[in-house]
Amino acid sequence: MRVLIVEDEPALAFQLQRLLESGGFAVDVAYDGEDGWHLGDTEPYDAVVLDLGLPKLDGVSVLGRWREAGHTMPVLILTARSRWSDKMAGFNAGADDYLTKPFEMEEVLYRLRALIRRASGHAQPELACGPLRLDTNSGRVGLDGVPVQLTAQEFRILAYLMHHPGKVVSRTELMEHVYDRLFDPDSNSLEVLIGRLRRKIGPERIETIRGQGYRLAGPEAG
Amino acid sequence: MRVLIVEDEPALAFQLQRLLESGGFAVDVAYDGEDGWHLGDTEPYDAVVLDLGLPKLDGVSVLGRWREAGHTMPVLILTARSRWSDKMAGFNAGADDYLTKPFEMEEVLYRLRALIRRASGHAQPELACGPLRLDTNSGRVGLDGVPVQLTAQEFRILAYLMHHPGKVVSRTELMEHVYDRLFDPDSNSLEVLIGRLRRKIGPERIETIRGQGYRLAGPEAG
DNA sequence: CGGGCCGCTCAGCCCACGTTCAGGTTGGCG
DNA sequence: CGCCAACCTGAACGTGGGCTGAGCGGCCCG
Numbered sequence: 395m396r397v398l399i400v401e402d403e404p405a406l407a408f409q410l411q412r413l414l415e416s417g418g419f420a421v422d423v424a425y426d427g428e429d430g431w432h433l434g435d436t437e438p439y440d441a442v443v444l445d446l447g448l449p450k451l452d453g454v455s456v457l458g459r460w461r462e463a464g465h466t467m468p469v470l471i472l473t474a475r476s477r478w479s480d481k482m483a484g485f486n487a488g489a490d491d492y493l494t495k496p497f498e499m500e501e502v503l504y505r506l507r508a509l510i511r512r513a514s515g516h517a518q519p520e521l522a523c524g525p526l527r528l529d530t531n532s533g534r535v536g537l538d539g540v541p542v543q544l545t546a547q548e549f550r551i552l553a554y555l556m557h558h559p560g561k562v563v564s565r566t567e568l569m570e571h572v573y574d575r576l577f578d579p580d581s582n583s584l585e586v587l588i589g590r591l592r593r594k595i596g597p598e599r600i601e602t603i604r605g606q607g608y609r610l611a612g613p614e615a616g
Numbered sequence: 617m618r619v620l621i622v623e624d625e626p627a628l629a630f631q632l633q634r635l636l637e638s639g640g641f642a643v644d645v646a647y648d649g650e651d652g653w654h655l656g657d658t659e660p661y662d663a664v665v666l667d668l669g670l671p672k673l674d675g676v677s678v679l680g681r682w683r684e685a686g687h688t689m690p691v692l693i694l695t696a697r698s699r700w701s702d703k704m705a706g707f708n709a710g711a712d713d714y715l716t717k718p719f720e721m722e723e724v725l726y727r728l729r730a731l732i733r734r735a736s737g738h739a740q741p742e743l744a745c746g747p748l749r750l751d752t753n754s755g756r757v758g759l760d761g762v763p764v765q766l767t768a769q770e771f772r773i774l775a776y777l778m779h780h781p782g783k784v785v786s787r788t789e790l791m792e793h794v795y796d797r798l799f800d801p802d803s804n805s806l807e808v809l810i811g812r813l814r815r816k817i818g819p820e821r822i823e824t825i826r827g828q829g830y831r832l833a834g835p836e837a838g
Numbered sequence: 839c840g841g842g843c844c845g846c847t848c849a850g851c852c853c854a855c856g857t858t859c860a861g862g863t864t865g866g867c868g
Numbered sequence: 869c870g871c872c873a874a875c876c877t878g879a880a881c882g883t884g885g886g887c888t889g890a891g892c893g894g895c896c897c898g
Binding site: 803809 | 843844845846848854855
Binding site for chain 2: 885
C-alpha cells in the first residue's frame with residue numbers, strides 16, 4: 395500500500411514517514427500544499443495523510459481540488475488541537491477521518507489501515523482468501539492456519555492483491571502501489587518477488603494472465 | 617515502564633522519584649502543573665503520579681486536559697488528607713486511583729503496578745508467556761521455573777514486552793517506555809541489552825522483525 | 839579509597855533483503 | 869514450425885539494519 399504524507403513541519407513529516415514505512419507502507423512526502431496537491435493528482439495513492447495548516451495552499455483547498463477532480467482515495471486529516479471550524483471544513487471538503495494533534499503515532503497507523511480497508515470494501519482488519527489469511531494490523535500471514543514468514547515487500551504485494559481478490563492487477567498498477575515514486579519501472583524485481591511469494595504461499599495462488607497482469611485466486615468464485 | 621511524577625514539593629518529589637526508580641521504573645519529574653501537563657501530553661508514559669495542589673495549573677485541570685486530548689494512561693492522584701471535594705473532582709476528571717497523604721511509600725508502588733497492569737489488560741500481578749514468568753511486584757523472573765537474574769534495564773525491557781506479548785514493538789516505542797526523556801535516540805544500547813537479555817532467556821524468545829521491531833514469542837497462539 | 843557491577847559507546851562483522859542480470863521457459867501468432 | 873515477446877528463475881551482489889565483543893566510565897558498596 396502506498397500513501398502520501400502532506401505535512402510542512404519537517405520533524406513531524408519525518409516521524410510520520412518512518413512510522414508508515416515501518417508499518418509496511420510505501421511512502422511519498424510533500425512539504426507544501428501545491429506539491430501535495432500535484433502528487434495526489436498524478437500518483438495513485440491508497441490513502442493520504444493531510445495536514446490542514448500548509449504553506450502555499452491550505453489543506454482544505456488541496457482536498458477540495460482532489461475531490462473536484464474525481465479522486466476518491468481516503469484522506470486522513472491532521473489538525474491542531476480540536477478546532478471545530480477546521481474539522482467541519484475538512485469533512486465538508488471530503489475528509490474521511492481526522493486526528494487532532496497531539497496524537498499517538500500508533501493511532502495514525504490503525505486509522506489509515508482502517509480507511510484503506512473500508513475503501514476497498516472490507517469490513518474486517520483480517521483479510522481472507524481461500525486458505526490465506528492476512529492481518530492488516532499485526533502484519534501476519536497464515537496459510538491453512540500455519541504462519542508464513544514474509545518480507546516487507548512480499549507482504550505489500552500480497553496485501554494489495556488480497557485487497558482486490560479475483561481482480562486482474564496489471565504489473566504497473568502493482569508497482570505503483572508497492573513502490574514509491576523513485577522506482578525504476580523497467581526493473582523486473584517485481585517478478586522476482588512474485589516468484590518468491592509463490593514459493594511461500596503455493597504457486598497456484600497467484601495466477602499469471604499473460605499480457606495483462608496477475609490475479610489472486612479467490613475462494614473459487616468470480 | 618516509564619512514569620511521570622507531578623509534584624511541587626521538592627522533598628516529596630525526590631523521595632517518590634527514588635522510590636520509583638528503585639522500583640524499576642524510568643522516571644520523569646515535573647514541579648508544576650504546566651510542565652506536568654506538557655510532558656504528559658507529549659511523552660508516552662505508562663502511568664502518572666499526580667499531586668492535586670500544584671502551582672500554575674492545578675492537578676484536576678491537568679488531568680482534565682489530558683483526558684480531553686485523548687490520553688488514556690492511568691493516573692494515580694495524591695491529595696492532602698481526605699478532602700472529599702478534591703477526591704470527587706479527581707475521579708470526575710478521569711483519575712484511576714488516589715492516595716491521601718500521608719501514605720506508605722510502598723503503597724504507591726503497588727498501586728502504580730496494579731494500574732499499569734490493568735491498563736494493559738492483565739488481571740494478575742504475575743505475567744506469564746510460554747515458559748517465562750515475571751512477577752511485577754517482586755521483580756522476579758523465571759524461565760521454566762528456574763529463576764533468572766536480570767539487571768534493572770533488562771527487566772524493564774522484558775516487562776514491557778511481556779505486557780504486550782505477540783505484538784511487534786518498534787525500537788522507538790521500546791526506548792520511549794524503558795528510558796527517560798534525556799536518552800539519546802541514536803544510541804544502540806537497546807540492541808546490546810536485547811542481546812544480553814536473549815542470552816539469559818533464550819534467543820528464540822525475542823524475535824526480530826527486520827525494519828519493524830521486536831516481538832515476544834507468545835505461547836503459540838496469535 | 840578500591841573493586842565490581844551495570845550500562846553506554848564504538849567499531850567491525852554478519853546476514854537478510856531487494857535488486858540486477860543472464861539465461862531458460864512459455865505461449866501467441868504468422 | 870519458428871520466432872518473438874512476455875514471463876520466470878537461479879545466482880550473485882551491494883547495502884543497510886541489526887548484532888556483538890571489547891573497553892570505558894560511573895555508581896554503589898564495602
